[in-house]
Amino acid sequence: MAEAFANKYGEGKVFAESAGLEPGVLNPLVIEVMKEIGIDIFRNQTKSVFDFYKQGKLYNYVITMCDEAQSERCPIFPGQATKLHWGFEDPAAVKGDYEEKLAKIRLTRNQIEKRIKDWLKNIK
Numbered sequence: 001m002a003e004a005f006a007n008k009y010g011e012g013k014v015f016a017e018s019a020g021l022e023p024g025v026l027n028p029l030v031i032e033v034m035k036e037i038g039i040d041i042f043r044n045q046t047k048s049v050f051d052f053y054k055q056g057k058l059y060n061y062v063i064t065m066c067d068e069a070q071s072e073r074c075p076i077f078p079g080q081a082t083k084l085h086w087g088f089e090d091p092a093a094v095k096g097d098y099e100e101k102l103a104k105i106r107l108t109r110n111q112i113e114k115r116i117k118d119w120l121k122n123i124k
Contacts, residue, residue, distance in 0.1 A: 001030060001109055002065060004039050005116040013120065017057075019049040021066070021073055027091045033105050049074055061123070065112075066090065086115055 006016035023046035034041050053075040062077055063084045088111060094104045 001034060001041075001112050002063070002116060003044075004034060004041050005113050006120070008039065009117055010120045014123070017047070017052065019047040019052055021049060023048045027105075029094075029101055029105050030091050030109075033102060033109050036106075037109075053077060063119075084119075086112075088112060 003016045003018035006014055010016070026041065026044060026046060031042050056078065058079040059077055059081045061084060062074070062081045063086060064074055065086050065088050089104065089108050091105045091108060094101045096104065
């Protein structure tokens with residue numbers, strides 16, 4: 001979600017890539033709540049942060065969104081990346097029935113969107 005929002009609102013200013021510690025399958029509920037607001041991430045592929053590290057990619061910002069313990073497992077990227085941690089509820093960990101899960105993931109989506117917009121206002 002953050003990658004999609006950063007690339008949408010930061011077009012021409014930032015290029016965002018997202019990755020996890022262990023790539024898997026995109027959560028279908030995340031795909032659904034993003035589609036509700038006109039952002040199609042259906043074709044996006046999950047990636048490993050370690051693949052980016054091995055490729056020697058350089059970033060100005062590395063933003064982690066998992067819980068603090070998980071973020072400590074992330075590699076240190078070369079260069080002068082500013083590391084930020086934004087804790088959000090993991091959509092994969094959301095409990096409840098279908099509608100409850102959708103409601104919680106929508107809330108997380110809206111929080112991420114706001115955080116991205118605020119961050120973009122403050123970067124150079």
